Amino acid sequence: MVRFLGLSIVILSLIFSASCAKKKVIPPTETGSAVSGQGPAGQEQMGQSQAEAQGEESNQGQGLTAEELEAQKRLQAQKEQEEIKAIIGKRIHFDFDSFALKPEAKDILKEKAKVLLAHPKIKIVIEGHCDERGTEEYNLALGEKRAKAAYEFLILLGVDANRMQIVSYGEERPLDPRHCEEAWAKNRRDEFKIISE
C-alpha cells in the first residue's frame, strides 16, 4: 500500500511537472514560427501571459514584437515626415533683381505640389529673400514678388491658396553672410516652411 502510494505520488508529480513544462513552451503563431521555433532560446522561458500577448501581436507584425512594430511604425512615420520636410523645405533660387521662376525651380515646386496635394493638412509659409546688393525697401518688395511667384505656381498646380502664407524678409536674413557672388546667389531665394500639419 505504501509502495502504491509512493508510486502514485511520483507519477502525479511527473505529470504535473510535464504539464507545467509544456505551458512554458510558446506556441507557434499563424504568421510564422520565428517566435517559438526560430527565436532565441531565452524566449522559451517567457511567462505565459507574455508569450500570449506576444503571440497575439505577432499576428499583425510579421514576426516583430509589439514594441518593435511600434518603433518601426514611428520610424516609418518619421522618415515620411523627414521626406516631406525635405521636399517642402527645398529652396528655389532666383537671378539678380528677378522673380522669374527658373525651370529647376518649377521642378522643385512640382514636387512640393505633389506632397501638398497628398497631405492636405499641411500648411506652409513661403519666405522671399534677396541678396544684400539691393536697397532695403526694394528688396522687401522684390522678396514678396519672389514668394508670390512660387505661391501662384503652386496654386496653378492645384494647391489651395488658404494653405499657403507668404512673407518677404528682403535682405535681412541671408543664408550666407559673405559678400560675394556665390553667397548672393544662395541668398536670392524662396524658403518654404511648414507651419501646421
Next chain:
Amino acid sequence: MKKIIIALGTVILLSLSSAALGKALRITIYGPGEQKIALFVAKPLSLTPSFYSAFNNKLYRLIQDKFKLFPFLTQLSSKDVLEGGQVKGVTLKDIDFKKFFLSKVDLLITIGLGPSSKGLARIELRAFDVFKQTLLTGKAFILQSPNQLEMVARIFAAAVLKKLSGYSAFFDNPIVFVARNKGVNSLYEVYADGFGLKKLFDLKGILTSPCWSFDRKRIVFSAIKNNRNFLGVLDLVSHKVEYHKLPGTLCISPVFTPQGNIAVSLSLGQDPDIFLLDKNFKVKKALVQHWGIDISPFFDQKGDKMVFTSSRFGNPQIFLLNLENKQVQRVTYEGNYNTSAVISPDGRLIVYSRLTPNGHRIFVHDLNTGLERQITFGPGNDEEPFVSSDGYFVLFTSNRSGRYQLYYTTINGDGPYLIPTQGLNGFVPAWSWDKK
C-alpha cells in the same frame, strides 16, 4: 533728464543797428559749395579777474568740435592768427579786429566764464563778423552742472549756424534710425552731432523705414513679425507703439504726407502699389497703381510732388508724381538700379541711391536744371539718403567702415561726416521736420 539749462539771459544785447545786422556774414547753403568762412575760436577768458573755472578747456574743445561739423567753415588754429589770436576781453569793445582781419579770419568766437550766484558759472559766448566788426550773435548761460556744457556749445553753435545760413535744422531736428542686433531691431533717436542718443523701443522682428510726421508727434514705420507685415506707429506724446495689420501681404515704406495722412506701399493685387490711408488706417485711395513694383513714396513740404521707385520698365527707377495733375515723370535714366528717393522740402532736388559697379552711391537730381550729380563715393555701399528740412544736409547709411553706420554729407557732396552712435550700427535714418 534735468531740464535744459537755465537758459539764460538769452541773447546778449547788441550795440548795433538792425541795418548792420542785416548785412551780417552769411553763407548761401544752396550755393555751389565752394564758399568757405574762416573761423577762429579764441581761448576762454575769465569775466572777472579772480575767477577760475575748471570747465574752460572742456568748453573750448566742445565749441571747436561743434564748428568742425560744417563744410563751409574752416577753423584756424592760433598759429594761423597774429599774436596767437589772443583777445583782451570777450565783448565787442575789447576786440582788436585788425589782427584777425589781417589773418583772414571771417568769424571770431569768444568765450567768457565768470562767477554766478545762481549756478556753477556764468558763460558768455559771442560770434563776431570780423570784416564788419560787428556782433553776429551772442548767448549767455548759467551753468548748473558740468553735464550741461555740451548743450551750451550746441545751443550757441545752432544760433551761429542760423545767423550764417538761415537754418538750424542740424542741431534742432532729431534723427531716428534702426539699430539691429541678433533678431532684435531697435529704434533710436539722435541728433546729427551725436547728441542725445536714446532708444525709443525694441522689436523682435524686422523694423524698417521709420518716418516722422510733419508735426513731429508720431513716427510711422513698417514691421515684420511672426511672418506678417504690420504698419507701426509710435506716438511720441503717449510713447505707445501700435501695430496695424493692413490688407495684402506687404506693407512697406510708409510716410506721412504734409497733411498728416499716411502713404504706404501695399500689395493688394499682383504688385506693390502706393496707397493713401485714412485716419483709421483704411485704404482711402491709390496714389500709384501700375504694372511693376511701386514703392518708397516721399513728399515735398507742400505736398504737391511725390517721388517714388518703380520697376515698371523692368528695373527700379525714380519717378515723380505731380499730385495736382496726376502726371508721372521719369526722373532717372542712367543706371539700372535707382532706389530710395527723397525730395527736398522745396521740391527742387531729388536725392536717391544708385547701384554702381562699385556699390551704391548717393546722387542728386536737380529738377530745375535736369542735371544729376554724385555726392558720395564710397567705399562700400552708401544707401538710404534722407534730406534735412533745410534741404542742405543729406543723411545716409554706409558700410564704408566695414559695418553700417550713419553719415551725413551735403547736397554739394561735402564730407561725409560720421554721426557718433556709441558703437551702434545704423540703418534707414530719417530726419525730423522743423518744429512748428
